[in-house]
Amino acid sequence: MKQRYRVASPRQLARIAGVLYLVIFIVCPHGASTATPLNIAVTMVCDTGLAFIFYVLFRPVNRDVAMLALIFRLIFVAIVTLDSLDYFGVLDLFRGTHAAQLFDTVDRLSLVPFGVHCLLIGYLIYRSKFLPRFLGLLMAVAGLTYVNFAHPWLVHDTFPYILIPGVLGEGLLTLWLLVPGLNSERWARQAGRLGYA
Numbered sequence: 471m472k473q474r475y476r477v478a479s480p481r482q483l484a485r486i487a488g489v490l491y492l493v494i495f496i497v498c499p500h501g502a503s504t505a506t507p508l509n510i511a512v513t514m515v516c517d518t519g520l521a522f523i524f525y526v527l528f529r530p531v532n533r534d535v536a537m538l539a540l541i542f543r544l545i546f547v548a549i550v551t552l553d554s555l556d557y558f559g560v561l562d563l564f565r566g567t568h569a570a571q572l573f574d575t576v577d578r579l580s581l582v583p584f585g586v587h588c589l590l591i592g593y594l595i596y597r598s599k600f601l602p603r604f605l606g607l608l609m610a611v612a613g614l615t616y617v618n619f620a621h622p623w624l625v626h627d628t629f630p631y632i633l634i635p636g637v638l639g640e641g642l643l644t645l646w647l648l649v650p651g652l653n654s655e656r657w658a659r660q661a662g663r664l665g666y667a
Contacts, residue, residue, distance in 0.1 A: 480527060480600075480657040487523045488647030490516040491640065501577065502557065502570035510554045517547050521587075527652070528594040530661035539590035542583045549580040578619045585616025588639070595643075600657040605643050612639030 478486065498513045499505035521543035528536040553576040588609050596606030615635040 479654060480661075481651050481654045483523050483527055484647045484652045487520055487527070488644050488651075490520050490523070491644040492648065494520075495641070495644065502573040505554065505557070505573065507554070507558055510550070514547050514551055514554075517543060517550075521547070524591060524594075527657070528591070528598065530657065531594045531598045535590055535594055539587050539594065542587040542590065546580050546584040546587065549583070550577065553577060553580065575622075578622070581616040581619040585613045585619065588613030588616060588636075592639075598657075599660045600653040601646070605639075605646055608635070608639035608642055610639075612636040 494513055494516045497509045499509050521540050524543075525536050525540040528539070553573055557570075557573040590613075592606045592608070592610030592613055594606070595601045595609060596603050598606075612635045615632055618632065
């Protein structure tokens with residue numbers, strides 16, 4: 471007889487995701503002036519963990535979109551990691567120029583793939599049966615805001631107000647994952663219909 475092993479329930483995974491998001495809010499550097507190898511490393515580990523947990527949680531909603539969300543968050547992690555390794559002198563990608571301005575520019579541009587990730591997660595939340603739709607809408611708005619970081623002039627003219635939708639969407643999602651969590655029964659029903667439960 472085939473036996474299945476589960477590491478964590480969907481509700482436990484949602485709680486872990488909430489904890490990882492909270493850690494990111496606490497330790498994530500805000501530009502080169504606050505970046506250290508430790509806070510970058512902790513943030514990137516948490517971001518990677520979130521990418522995979524979100525894939526597992528949202529795969530029952532739409533496997534392809536969940537995979538795209540995973541890929542875009544991992545692209546974000548790769549860009550920030552390479553930027554940080556160059557800034558701290560581990561790599562020499564930009565001809566020995568380990569300047570704070572370059573670090574901040576690449577860091578802001580990394581928010582574009584992160585914004586696509588948030589848009590996709592917003593869509594998945596909205597289509598899910600186990601999280602409230604308003605969180606999906608807030609995450610989609612946050613994603614649209616982050617995608618605008620592709621236009622430095624727009625960011626310059628609206629900073630720091632352009633960050634408000636992201637803080638609101640990601641902050642409320644973090645609190646929801648930590649406190650109410652997701653509806654396990656609805657997740658199981660949605661997953662069961664697609665053979666993931």
